Structure formats: C-alpha cells, structure tokens
Amino acid sequence: xxxxxxxxxxxxxxxxxxxxxxxxxxxxxxxxxxxxxxxxxxxxxxxxxxxxxxxxxxxxxxxxxxxxxxxxxxxxxxxxxxx
Numbered sequence: 401x402x403x404x405x406x407x408x409x410x411x412x413x414x415x416x417x418x419x420x421x422x423x424x425x426x427x428x429x430x431x432x433x434x435x436x437x438x439x440x441x442x443x444x445x446x447x448x449x450x451x452x453x454x455x456x457x458x459x460x461x462x463x464x465x466x467x468x469x470x471x472x473x474x475x476x477x478x479x480x481x482x483x
Contacts (some may be wrong), residue, residue, distance in 0.1 A: 405480040414470055418463045426456035 429437060430452035438446030475481040 403478055406481065407474065410474055411471070414467065414474070418467055421455070422460060422463055425451060425459040430456050 429448065434446075434448030434452060437448030437451065440447040442450060472481070
C-alpha cells in the first residue's frame with residue numbers, strides 16, 4: 401500500500417464519519433425523530449424543533465472546523481501539507 405492510497409483511505413474514512421454525524425443530526429434528529437425529541441423542552445422550544453432549525457446548522461459549522469483540523473494533521477502525517 402503506497403502513501404497516496406493510505407492518505408485517501410484515511411481521508412475517506414474521516415469524511416464518512418463526519419457525514420454520518422451530519423446525517424444523524426439533520427435528518428434523524430431534525431425530521432424522523434422530531435416528535436419524540438419535542439417532548440424535551442429547552443428554552444421554551446422542543447429539542448426536535450431546535451435540531452431542525454438550529455442544531456443541524458451549528459453541527460455543520462463545527463464539522464467544517466473539525467474536518468479542517470483533522471485534514472491539516474493528516475496532510476502533515478503524509479507530508480502533503482502546503483506550508
């Protein structure tokens with residue numbers, strides 16, 4: 401297994417994990433499980449509503465930063481960084 405295949409294998413694994421997290425928060429919590437989650441109230445609104453309106457956006461933003469940090473580490477590990 402050469403360097404490039406290891407790099408892409410780790411990259412695809414990271415992307416898959418982050419997309420699974422985003423799918424869980426946005427689709428499952430925001431659409432499929434919205435009614436059961438709405439029984440939990442935070443700040444006067446149901447948790448399911450919060451995930452549908454705010455949570456998926458915040459999660460996506462956090463995932464962008466996590467991806468950036470992890471990719472910088474991965475780039476340095478495989479010596480493909482740009483700086």
